[in-house]
Amino acid sequence: MGEAVAMILTIFVINILYVSLNTIRLLMTMKGYRYRAAIVSVFEIVVYIVALGMVMSNLNDIANIAAYALGFGVGIVVGMKIEERLALGYITVNVITKDYNLDLANQIRNAGYGVTSWLASGRDGERMMLEILTPRKNENKLYQRIIAIDDKAFIVSSEPKQIYGGFWVKQVRGGVKKK
Numbered sequence: 001m002g003e004a005v006a007m008i009l010t011i012f013v014i015n016i017l018y019v020s021l022n023t024i025r026l027l028m029t030m031k032g033y034r035y036r037a038a039i040v041s042v043f044e045i046v047v048y049i050v051a052l053g054m055v056m057s058n059l060n061d062i063a064n065i066a067a068y069a070l071g072f073g074v075g076i077v078v079g080m081k082i083e084e085r086l087a088l089g090y091i092t093v094n095v096i097t098k099d100y101n102l103d104l105a106n107q108i109r110n111a112g113y114g115v116t117s118w119l120a121s122g123r124d125g126e127r128m129m130l131e132i133l134t135p136r137k138n139e140n141k142l143y144q145r146i147i148a149i150d151d152k153a154f155i156v157s158s159e160p161k162q163i164y165g166g167f168w169v170k171q172v173r174g175g176v177k178k179k
Contacts, residue, residue: 015073018051019076091133093146096153107145113134
């Protein structure tokens with residue numbers, strides 16, 4: 001009985017590890033980290049072969065198959081949590097504010113972010129539009145700063161696929177500009 005439980009737990013844990021590596025590798029590939037993704041894939045496939053081999057050699061035990069399936073599902077969540085912590089890549093944050101007097105653009109610039117701003121027209125009149133590029137690891141700090149200045153600001157973020165030229169590339173590659 002003890003060996004069966006150990007086998008189930010081992011399959012479960014190994015599959016969490018496999019799927020976590022798979023998720024991280026996939027996200028690295030999508031964000032252009034091809035060499036890091038290749039290194040992760042080497043470890044991923046070794047773990048996969050071990051886990052699959054354990055299940056295939058014991059197909060008559062439904063608990064092993066269930067452990068494999070549950071480990072797969074949990075591995076997806078764990079992999080996504082790890083990627084959130086790594087915060088790979090960059091985000092573009094678009095901010096729309098109706099209050100020009102806040103001088104939001106300069107306050108964000110003074111915090112070290114690159115900001116492009118322009119006058120925009122909304123349903124209820126003129127608005128100030130800001131576009132900010134930052135590493136994903138700074139995303140929450142940026143949101144907090146914007147909301148502290150203007151809690152009614154409309155904020156939308158997206159991940160750019162490619163970045164080339166200009167002030168942003170020079171400043172953002174190393175993180176937020178140091179003052």
